[in-house]
């Protein structure tokens with residue numbers, strides 16, 4: 180049996196997993212990133228974490244073939260370098276090389292959103308499809324495009340930024356500096372903003388959302404909206420319906436370009452489950468080019484949650500080594 184390390188480097192924590200060649204997680208752990216330190220120091224800690232996972236699982240070290248690591252920011256996958264990451268405070272950080280020195284096995288680097296999409300495609304809700312797109316609805320809108328079982332990352336691994344496709348020309352400002360981005364309308368942050376606006380607008384004063392947030396607009400979260408929708412609150416219904424209109428527009432753009440076999444939703448808002456899918460899917464009527472009969476697209480909810488990164492990173496390492 181061959182084993183692979185899957186490492187998910189974030190601004191706060193590093194999640195590590197040891198997976199066998201069938202994609203089963205044998206062991207996992209989490210350590211603080213200590214962001215802001217030089218790449219070499221962080222790599223030394225991650226290598227230590229990896230070695231502990233291998234020792235703890237009782238797996239012979241020479242059966243661990245390679246490691247995959249995913250990172251936020253702009254990534255040069257070819258060089259194994261984090262070109263820039265605000266979260267990590269890094270500029271041109273050769274993380275793969277540093278890890279290879281400590282671990283003594285090949286290390287492959289990918290962008291966190293792309294790698295999570297690969298994990299979901301290989302071992303999660305996308306496992307029955309060759310072409311899938313993961314759309315993560317969290318603080319921002321992230322995700323990745325998997326075509327023919329491989330990550331589609333665009334030129335110099337800098338593309339596939341699906342959250343920064345505009346769906347409204349000259350619309351809401353986005354964190355990236357552009358206006359009208361998908362992210363500015365379909366992230367959890369955007370949903371919360373849309374809910375607060377509706378609560379303060381005429382007719383919003385008697386919304387159940389006020390009660391659910393304890394009268395404090397700062398306490399509104401995505402669940403405030405979906406809970407109120409479930410309870411039949413009219414204002415929340417309007418907010419949710421409009422939010423799903425935006426989500427449908429952005430998703431349909433991706434479908435019309437890439438025509439995947441499946442679109443999967445992850446992130447906090449996806450926890451709404453059927454309340455999301457059942458109301459979203461009918462909205463694609465008339466948006467999907469040529470309709471949804473020929474080259475049918477399925478819609479689903481991501482299954483791996485926080486493990487998507489480690490699973491995808493290990494899958495990336497497996498693909499690169501080709502030992503299977």
Ligand SMILES: [Zn+2]
Nearest residue numbers: 343353355360
């Ligand atoms: Zn943007």
